[in-house]
Amino acid sequence: MAGKSVTDFTATRPATESGATVAPVRDRRGRPLRDLRISVMDRCNFRCPYCMPESTFPEDFRFLPPAERLSFDEIVRLARAAIPLGVTKLRLTGGEPLLRPQLPELVARLAALPGIEDVALTTNGVLLDRQAQALRAAGLHRVTVSIDALDPKVFARMSGNRGSVAAVLAGIEAARQAGFPGGVKLNAVVQRGVNDSEIVPLARHFRFQDVVLRFVEYMDVGTRNGWERSDVMTAREIREHLSEIAPLVSLPPTYPGEVARRYRFADGSGEIGLIASVTAPFCGGCTRARLSSDGRFYTCLFASQGADLRYFLRHENPSDSQLTAHLRAIWERRDDRYSEERGQFSGETRQWERPEGGKRGGSRQPRVEMNYIGG
Numbered sequence: 001m002a003g004k005s006v007t008d009f010t011a012t013r014p015a016t017e018s019g020a021t022v023a024p025v026r027d028r029r030g031r032p033l034r035d036l037r038i039s040v041m042d043r044c045n046f047r048c049p050y051c052m053p054e055s056t057f058p059e060d061f062r063f064l065p066p067a068e069r070l071s072f073d074e075i076v077r078l079a080r081a082a083i084p085l086g087v088t089k090l091r092l093t094g095g096e097p098l099l100r101p102q103l104p105e106l107v108a109r110l111a112a113l114p115g116i117e118d119v120a121l122t123t124n125g126v127l128l129d130r131q132a133q134a135l136r137a138a139g140l141h142r143v144t145v146s147i148d149a150l151d152p153k154v155f156a157r158m159s160g161n162r163g164s165v166a167a168v169l170a171g172i173e174a175a176r177q178a179g180f181p182g183g184v185k186l187n188a189v190v191q192r193g194v195n196d197s198e199i200v201p202l203a204r205h206f207r208f209q210d211v212v213l214r215f216v217e218y219m220d221v222g223t224r225n226g227w228e229r230s231d232v233m234t235a236r237e238i239r240e241h242l243s244e245i246a247p248l249v250s251l252p253p254t255y256p257g258e259v260a261r262r263y264r265f266a267d268g269s270g271e272i273g274l275i276a277s278v279t280a281p282f283c284g285g286c287t288r289a290r291l292s293s294d295g296r297f298y299t300c301l302f303a304s305q306g307a308d309l310r311y312f313l314r315h316e317n318p319s320d321s322q323l324t325a326h327l328r329a330i331w332e333r334r335d336d337r338y339s340e341e342r343g344q345f346s347g348e349t350r351q352w353e354r355p356e357g358g359k360r361g362g363s364r365q366p367r368v369e370m371n372y373i374g375g
Contacts, residue, residue: 024086027299027334034257034287036087038075040103041095042293046124047160048148050189050218054160070295072106074313076113078291081323083115085331091120095293098127104138111139118182120144126163128171132178142182143175148189149198150205158195176210185212185273190233192218199241207245207270214260214273219301235261235276242272257285283337297327300336 024032043063047054070078079090090110097103111119118141125145132143147168148158155165175184186206190196199215206213215238218231242248251262251271259282260273290298295310307330312318318326 025328025331027331029284029335029337031285031334032287033082033086033289033331035089035091035289036079036082037091037093037288037290038079039093039095039291039293040075040097040106041069041100043099044094044096044124045099045126046096046162048158048189049160050191052160064294068310069293070291070310072102072109074295074310075106075291076109077313077320077323078309078327079110079116080113081320082289082327083113084324085328088116089118089120090116091122093122096124096127097121098123098131104131104134104140107135107138107140111141118142120182122146122187123171124159124163125168125171125175129167129174132171132174136178136180140180142180142185144185144187145172145175146187146189147172147202149195150201151198154195154198158189172211183210183212185214187214187216187275189216189218190238192231192233194231196233196237196241199238200244203242203245203270203272207265212271212273214275216275217278219277232278234279235274236279238274239263248272257282257287259285281337286336289331297330299331299334303336 024034026032044052046052047057079087092103092107092110094100100106107119107121110116119139120142121135121140122144123146125147128143128145135143145168147165149155150165152165155168172184172186186202188195188198188202190199203213215235217233217235239248246265246267248263249266251264253262259277260275263272263274264270265272286300288301290301290306291309292298292306295308295313296306297309298306307326309326312323312326
């Protein structure tokens with residue numbers, strides 16, 4: 001991969017019910033498929049400006065009717081078909097996945113699939129306090145909660161004046177009490193001049209709790225959030241803010257291709273993750289595919305098109321082996337590395353070089369929106 005290091009993926013694994021062992025499928029850049037992120041709901045009860053701004057997702061916005069979403073049977077079948085290709089980890093996303101009725105039922109079915117080692121959930125947390133125990137009982141392994149601010153006014157701005165920080169904190173506590181084996185992680189997307197003042201308060205608040213707090217550089221996902229490069233608070237700058245509390249000490253990654261750089265405060269408290277998705281892209285180690293709520297299979301968070309698996313399932317009536325072969329062919333054609341091609345950023349000068357034809361505040365081509373494929 002020109003000029004970039006590629007994570008070393010060498011493991012083989014049982015891939016079929018017969019016990020046959022195969023090397024994971026690889027794309028054109030040698031990256032295997034390990035993670036499948038499944039959006040179960042395109043709706044959300046927030047209107048975060050970096051994801052679903054109120055101006056483009058008003059009250060009368062037409063979301064998918066239930067018949068246009070993948071059914072639980074279809075989701076389970078697609079997940080099962082991906083296992084022979086190397087998938088061991090599933091993550092349920094949205095929109096807001098906890099808006100999907102009977103979600104623990106789906107979790108239980110996915111967790112029972114042979115070869116699946118990890119079923120996770122990403123949520124805004126507002127509905128988590130009433131569902132955490134049921135999700136844990138169903139076999140959910142870990143939870144990630146989005147929380148961009150503690151200050152109620154800043155939180156309101158970041159959530160589009162929906163929900164409350166108190167409800168999110170209650171959801172986080174319920175998740176902690178449920179005792180998910182993989183623990184609880186918190187994600188805070190940082191926008192310069194919007195919620196960068198919340199970096200230190202968030203770290204202080206969660207420093208002595210058994211959660212992992214991760215700060216994420218603001219990304220240009222989708223086409224509707226008005227993203228500007230000048231809005232990006234870099235991971236280096238976030239780390240400088242955190243040094244006001246105490247020095248940070250580096251920790252090793254917990255698995256190959258981990259996107260967050262891990263730290264602890266020097267006194268041993270408070271694990272922190274920094275996700276430099278803009279200034280230090282990790283395309284070379286990306287093992288993630290995404291299944292949208294309307295059944296399209298995307299090989300990149302920034303993709304403009306996805307393979308229509310809903311149509312394939314409902315009209316082509318493929319066998320299980322045909323479905324696996326179809327997914328294999330899609331992944332083997334994969335050549336995505338959008339974040340590396342976006343442009344080069346200098347953390348010292350804060351100057352960007354745009355790819356030819358690029359323009360400020362927008363994309364050269366349409367991209368799938370975050371509410372269809374999650375983060």
